[in-house]
Amino acid sequence: PEGLASSTCSAMQAAPPCSPARAIREVWASNFDTEFEALVEVASSDGALLAFDAKHLDAPTGRPFLSTTTQADYEALCLDQTQGALHRHTRLGIAVATKEWSPAAGAAAGSATADFVVRGVWNFQLCREEQIGSLREANSAAVRAPPGIPPRHEVAAVGEATFGRRLRRSRLVGFASPMWLACAGLYDFAYLLQILSGFSEPLPADLGAFQAKLQGFCPQRQALCDLFPHRAQSLTSRHVTAPSGLPGGGCDALLVLELFAASVHVADCSVLHSTECTLAAASAAAAGAAAAAA
Numbered sequence: 001p002e003g004l005a006s007s008t009c010s011a012m013q014a015a016p017p018c019s020p021a022r023a024i025r026e027v028w029a030s031n032f033d034t035e036f037e038a039l040v041e042v043a044s045s046d047g048a049l050l051a052f053d054a055k056h057l058d059a060p061t062g063r064p065f066l067s068t069t070t071q072a073d074y075e076a077l078c079l080d081q082t083q084g085a086l087h088r089h090t091r092l093g094i095a096v097a098t099k100e101w102s103p104a105a106g107a108a109a110g111s112a113t114a115d116f117v118v119r120g121v122w123n124f125q126l127c128r129e130e131q132i133g134s135l136r137e138a139n140s141a142a143v144r145a146p147p148g149i150p151p152r153h154e155v156a157a158v159g160e161a162t163f164g165r166r167l168r169r170s171r172l173v174g175f176a177s178p179m180w181l182a183c184a185g186l187y188d189f190a191y192l193l194q195i196l197s198g199f200s201e202p203l204p205a206d207l208g209a210f211q212a213k214l215q216g217f218c219p220q221r222q223a224l225c226d227l228f229p230h231r232a233q234s235l236t237s238r239h240v241t242a243p244s245g246l247p248g249g250g251c252d253a254l255l256v257l258e259l260f261a262a263s264v265h266v267a268d269c270s271v272l273h274s275t276e277c278t279l280a281a282a283s284a285a286a287a288g289a290a291a292a293a294a
Helices: 002-006 029-043 071-082 129-137 160-169 186-196 207-217 250-264 269-293
Strands: 024-027 049-056 089-103 112-127 179-182 221-223
Touching (some): 024 250, 029 089, 049 250, 071 186, 160 186, 179 186, 179 250
Parallel strands (some): 049 179, 179 221
Antiparallel strands (some): 049 089, 089 112
16 A cells, blocks of 8 residues: 555656645635536536545544445445434545647657546535535534534535536536545445435435446546555555545545545556456346356
């Protein structure tokens, strides 16, 4: 893990830790429109990578990393959902990188290599719409945030339904969307799917149906826990403190972005995009062979 984490510069252009592109931009209802448009602009480039991490501020414990290719992990996720794990306060971190071409050292004239360059990091402060409405109607001086929830989150966060509507209408999802990279696998992708569907329906009954529904929004996606099934949790354990004073969100999204770029060491982004398709094809082939043998 140490070697991988320290090799990120070989796949992503080095940038000073304090560079503007790496500064986490805190997003509340007051600046949501401006920051969302900025996110869409940088993430609409060809071959863009969009890493995200959903940090539930009211979760009693951290999330386990669940593989996006394992039915048993999906059943564990569904059980967690049915047992009332309904989070109302979330910091959704997003980090974006794009390709930048440069002449290849020692190569023939005209050849070039691509590096991924960080273009922006955001913390979208989200809250359930009905929660925000009831608190704004109350006397703001009397509002007391639950333990672990910043007081401002109760009255100034972006409504999840508002975020979901903007996301559905944007170029961040659909056929030409960027590649989405998740930190905690199924947990992050399930939360993304719920936001996109407006929390109007339960998760699909099985992993295949879940993947099919997600495919319509994020046809290009990957999870860190699938790339490093035994090391993902330790790789992302070195949290960096955000301006809000709490870890997670944009800090973890930036770390996922850099670890993913370091893990592949390729210039052709189409190779990255084919990773999950290869996993899905292998799984389908194994299932077909088992059915034939039966």
